[in-house]
Amino acid sequence: MATLLAPEDFSPGEDAMALNKAFKGWGTDEKAIIWILGHRNADQRKQIRLAYQQIYLEDLIKKLKSELSGDFKRAVCHWILDPVEREAVLAYEAIIKNYRTDYRVILETAFTKSAEELLTVKRSYQFLYKSSLEEDVASHTAGDMRKFLVAVVSVYRYEGEEIKEGVAHSEANILGDEIQGGRGGGGGGALKGAEEIIRILSTRSRPQLLATFNYYKQIHGISITKSLDGNPADEFSEALRAAIQCIKNPKRYLQKVVRNSINRVGTGEDALSRVIVTHAEKDLKEMKDVYLQKNGRSLDDAVASETAGNYKAFLLTLLGNQDYF
Amino acid sequence: MDPPNDFEALAKAISGFGVDEDSMILILGKWHPEQLGSFRKRTPQFFLEDERLFERLDDNQIAYFTKEFLRFKNAVVQWTMHPWERDARLAHEAVTKGPQAYGLLIEIACTRSSEELLGARKAYQSLFNQSIEDVASRIQCIERKLLVALVSSFRYEGAQVNDSTARSEARTLGVAIKMSNKKNLIEDDNIVRMLTIRSRLHLKAMVKFYKEIHGRDISEDLESVMSLKETIQCLCNPQTYFSKVLIDALKDDADDDMKEALTRVIVTRNNVDMKEIIEEFDKQYGVPLSRKIEEVALGNYKDFLVSLIDRIKEKPIEIPIM
Numbered sequence: 001m002a003t004l005l006a007p008e009d010f011s012p013g014e015d016a017m018a019l020n021k022a023f024k025g026w027g028t029d030e031k032a033i034i035w036i037l038g039h040r041n042a043d044q045r046k047q048i049r050l051a052y053q054q055i056y057l058e059d060l061i062k063k064l065k066s067e068l069s070g071d072f073k074r075a076v077c078h079w080i081l082d083p084v085e086r087e088a089v090l091a092y093e094a095i096i097k098n099y100r101t102d103y104r105v106i107l108e109t110a111f112t113k114s115a116e117e118l119l120t121v122k123r124s125y126q127f128l129y130k131s132s133l134e135e136d137v138a139s140h141t142a143g144d145m146r147k148f149l150v151a152v153v154s155v156y157r158y159e160g161e162e163i164k165e166g167v168a169h170s171e172a173n174i175l176g177d178e179i180q181g182g183r184g185g186g187g188g189g190a191l192k193g194a195e196e197i198i199r200i201l202s203t204r205s206r207p208q209l210l211a212t213f214n215y216y217k218q219i220h221g222i223s224i225t226k227s228l229d230g231n232p233a234d235e236f237s238e239a240l241r242a243a244i245q246c247i248k249n250p251k252r253y254l255q256k257v258v259r260n261s262i263n264r265v266g267t268g269e270d271a272l273s274r275v276i277v278t279h280a281e282k283d284l285k286e287m288k289d290v291y292l293q294k295n296g297r298s299l300d301d302a303v304a305s306e307t308a309g310n311y312k313a314f315l316l317t318l319l320g321n322q323d324y325f
Numbered sequence: 326m327d328p329p330n331d332f333e334a335l336a337k338a339i340s341g342f343g344v345d346e347d348s349m350i351l352i353l354g355k356w357h358p359e360q361l362g363s364f365r366k367r368t369p370q371f372f373l374e375d376e377r378l379f380e381r382l383d384d385n386q387i388a389y390f391t392k393e394f395l396r397f398k399n400a401v402v403q404w405t406m407h408p409w410e411r412d413a414r415l416a417h418e419a420v421t422k423g424p425q426a427y428g429l430l431i432e433i434a435c436t437r438s439s440e441e442l443l444g445a446r447k448a449y450q451s452l453f454n455q456s457i458e459d460v461a462s463r464i465q466c467i468e469r470k471l472l473v474a475l476v477s478s479f480r481y482e483g484a485q486v487n488d489s490t491a492r493s494e495a496r497t498l499g500v501a502i503k504m505s506n507k508k509n510l511i512e513d514d515n516i517v518r519m520l521t522i523r524s525r526l527h528l529k530a531m532v533k534f535y536k537e538i539h540g541r542d543i544s545e546d547l548e549s550v551m552s553l554k555e556t557i558q559c560l561c562n563p564q565t566y567f568s569k570v571l572i573d574a575l576k577d578d579a580d581d582d583m584k585e586a587l588t589r590v591i592v593t594r595n596n597v598d599m600k601e602i603i604e605e606f607d608k609q610y611g612v613p614l615s616r617k618i619e620e621v622a623l624g625n626y627k628d629f630l631v632s633l634i635d636r637i638k639e640k641p642i643e644i645p646i647m
């Protein structure tokens with residue numbers, strides 16, 4: 001369920017004018033921006049953008065980019081976008097932004113969506129950036145990571161419920177061979193190979209994969225994610241682990257991404273706003289429940305204590321809070 | 326009519342692509358058992374002399390007749406089918422037939438637009454309850470990497486091409502080709518990646534730069550690896566590819582699979598680039614496609630194919646509102 005609170009009736013024209021008023025003068029009235037945009041759903045935001053363009057002959061996004069700054073700016077400028085567009089933009093930023101592609105974003109794109117949703121993101125990407133997501137991922141990654149990421153964004157995954165038990169069993173063995181073959185049963189060393197892991201993770205349906213992971217644990221006595229646990233510097237293994245966790249339980253995986261971001265563990269400080277912004281209209285409520293369960297405090301409390309200023313106010317608004325201004 | 330002419334005419338009516346239904350009705354419809362007997366004795370290509378003193382129809386012949394009688398039905402069904410289902414069924418046929426049919430997978434993956442290929446993948450799931458990527462990834466052959474990546478592709482189809490990237494990829498490709506063992510080219514990650522994710526325009530630019538930089542056509546350098554050569558040709562020059570498939574289908578020594586291509590190409594390309602294929606065919610082989618079809622095809626099958634080709638040449642007609 002969504003955490004976003006948006007009113008039934010609204011006037012895009014009035015909102016556009018209120019936003020324009022917020023930009024005028026010396027500073028920017030960030031509170032007004034949060035109050036308006038933080039309470040509008042995708043359709044409403046689209047209408048506001050249109051109204052703003054019509055009235056002021058200016059692109060609202062451009063205006064926001066020039067008036068705001070920092071984490072707050074990034075969050076609002078992502079939020080204002082239409083959801084599909086946003087995913088494409090996030091993927092693009094993850095690929096080209098730093099020296100290294102933030103593979104976690106690509107994995108989220110590939111594994112937290114249905115096959116059709118992934119397709120709409122790819123189309124939007126092509127429209128925005130005049131090249132395919134596959135090409136850009138490939139040009140900015142290398143080796144096994146590249147093969148893996150390209151494969152998982154290319155697949156049009158079958159979404160039926162059928163499971164072939166025999167196949168799950170044999171593939172659990174194949175996976176075990178590639179993962180543990182070079183390691184002698186524990187964690188640490190390099191994988192023996194990557195071909196089969198990539199093939200299986202990038203072509204099998206989700207139910208089929210879950211069955212395979214179950215057999216893996218039965219056969220090898222250790223869960224597949226644990227057996228991939230090891231050298232955090234081995235990015236590819238980390239990516240495989242992340243992908244598998246995401247396949248097993250997307251909400252729990254995303255909750256962990258958020259927690260790591262809050263605790264500044266690893267890279268991806270923007271993961272916090274990314275996850276909140278992309279899920280506020282979808283299923284952030286369920287994610288909040290998982291977060292509370294796993295961490296003993298609510299996500300709202302965590303955000304309140306670990307972030308500050310307008311950024312904090314905006315995130316809390318998206319999380320469904322009304323009363324802290 | 327002179328009986329010997331009837332015998333020849335009937336033999337002719339069942340010796341080609343499809344069958345001449347009208348002649349068969351005309352001739353067979355009036356024959357008595359004696360004439361049928363004479364026919365059987367005079368056509369050793371169809372009837373064998375059995376040791377128990379009767380003329381027996383060869384089993385292969387029966388299979389042949391079945392195929393030829395069905396050619397019209399297959400053409401009609403293929404034509405009527407949704408293009409997605411058509412391609413999905415062709416793809417399924419290709420993966421189940423084995424290595425000699427993988428060229429068909431390459432043809433489908435490379436000559437369909439991104440959205441059409443996507444549609445075929447959707448239809449495949451509806452028809453066979455699994456994804457084509459899944460099935461292809463379990464093919465045991467050296468072309469596997471290439472085939473899986475080709476059927477998974479969703480290429481950018483816009484006009485933008487980064488010339489400097491295309492140029493540097495042409496250079497890299499040349500080096501990869503030169504340094505590799507010919508057999509391993511098809512498993513080379515760089516080559517597979519470039520051919521399976523780049524847009525068609527980008528690949529055309531790359532082919533052009535390849536010639537500039539290395540002085541040779543990339544198809545020449547990939548001559549020994551049929552699948553790679555076909556991939557490039559399908560992506561950059563489908564009309565040439567399809568003309569060749571057509572002429573091969575019409576040759577005397579064409580096998581069953583090659584002959585089926587006649588229907589497939591005319592049906593699947595009809596609303597795409599049939600006009601260009603017809604022109605290319607004429608240019609390459611010096612004879613209009615429609616004339617060649619008139620020569621080798623028979624009956625309803627022939628009439629159907631010819632009408633499919635003629636509609637390309639005619640001005641667009643008013644589509645009646647149904």
